[in-house]
Amino acid sequence: MTRLSDHDLTEREYRTTDRLSQRRLDRTGWLRGKDERLLALQALAAIGPSRVLDAGCGTGDFAALIAAPEVLCVDSSEAAVKATEAKGLTARVADVQDLPYPDGYFDAVACNWVLHHVPDRRKAIAEFARVLTPSGRFVGCYNAPDHLGALWSALALGDDADDFNSANGPGELAESFATVEVREVWGQVLWEERDALQTYLDAYSELYGPLSAPDVSYPFRAARHNVVFVADRPRTQGARP
Ligand SMILES: C[S@@+](CC[C@H](N)C(=O)[O-])C[C@H]1O[C@@H](n2cnc3c(N)ncnc32)[C@H](O)[C@@H]1O
Numbered sequence: 001m002t003r004l005s006d007h008d009l010t011e012r013e014y015r016t017t018d019r020l021s022q023r024r025l026d027r028t029g030w031l032r033g034k035d036e037r038l039l040a041l042q043a044l045a046a047i048g049p050s051r052v053l054d055a056g057c058g059t060g061d062f063a064a065l066i067a068a069p070e071v072l073c074v075d076s077s078e079a080a081v082k083a084t085e086a087k088g089l090t091a092r093v094a095d096v097q098d099l100p101y102p103d104g105y106f107d108a109v110a111c112n113w114v115l116h117h118v119p120d121r122r123k124a125i126a127e128f129a130r131v132l133t134p135s136g137r138f139v140g141c142y143n144a145p146d147h148l149g150a151l152w153s154a155l156a157l158g159d160d161a162d163d164f165n166s167a168n169g170p171g172e173l174a175e176s177f178a179t180v181e182v183r184e185v186w187g188q189v190l191w192e193e194r195d196a197l198q199t200y201l202d203a204y205s206e207l208y209g210p211l212s213a214p215d216v217s218y219p220f221r222a223a224r225h226n227v228v229f230v231a232d233r234p235r236t237q238g239a240r241p
Contacts, residue, residue, distance in 0.1 A: 004207065005163055010117045013206045014077035017059050022203035025189045025224070028196045033187020036141045036226040040110065041065055043139045043183070043230045049107035053131065055096045055124075056114030060084030063091075066110070074099065096124040101131045108132070112141040116162040121172060129176035129234030137232050138177060142169055144225040148189070151222040154214040155201075166227040177231035187224040194218055 003009070014020065025031060044052060045067045054063040057073035058080050064087050073084050073091035084091035094100050096111065097120050109128045118124045128138050144166040164172070166182060173180045191197035197213040197220055204211055214220070 019203040028200040029189040029191045036185040052108045055111040060087045115164040140229045147225045178233035181230040183228040185226040
């Protein structure tokens with residue numbers, strides 16, 4: 001199995017945004033339950049931020065919904081930056097391990113489904129803390145290890161949880177933030193036909209190689225299990241937890 005934090009793999013995967021867009025569950029399946037991105041947007045809106053960073057913005061879909069006067073975006077992929085700019089947002093190429101902003105520049109940082117791709121997560125999380133004001137907030141949507149478990153088990157990929165997930169995320173964030181809250185989100189996805197599930201799985205071709213939709217009776221259902229991390233009050237660099 002591939003390591004999702006491998007730099008070359010990440011670079012190849014996001015050279016275009018086609019597969020990223022295709023992996024959105026609502027493009028191929030029917031969703032039930034809460035949407036973690038809405039909870040993340042609420043967690044941002046709750047502090048009334050003036051300036052927000054979306055770190056690893058992908059196609060900019062999330063950033064476009066953030067309620068703040070100024071929203072800046074970064075991504076290591078040029079294709080992602082172009083897709084985000086095409087939505088009228090301000091975006092630039094940058095690595096979350098070395099953010100091109102001064103200390104205390106943002107009221108909030110969002111970083112959804114990025115940290116499992118980052119070789120030095122501790123550095124990236126410390127960067128988020130550094131660029132936040134002392135009362136700043138970090139918000140991030142990530143997966144629980146059992147997210148879509150029925151699907152990955154059917155494909156014999158059941159043990160391959162993301163490197164950064166609901167189990168290890170709180171501890172890693174707590175190294176740079178005073179408080180870390182985990183907001184759990186459950187739901188379901190239903191693929192009506194095998195072709196729809198195959199289209200979803202094809203979006204993983206670069207990350208995992210070819211995957212074949214299970215030959216079972218359809219619709220195929222899998223439980224979604226996501227978390228929204230809400231981390232407040234960055235610790236100053238060098239301070240002990
Ligand atoms: C799974 S996508 C998530 C995109 C977006 N946050 C979303 O929720 O749709 C991961 C994104 O992180 C970006 N990325 C990966 N490693 C990065 C790094 N070290 N610095 C900045 N962006 C990175 C990728 O280019 C890609 O756009």
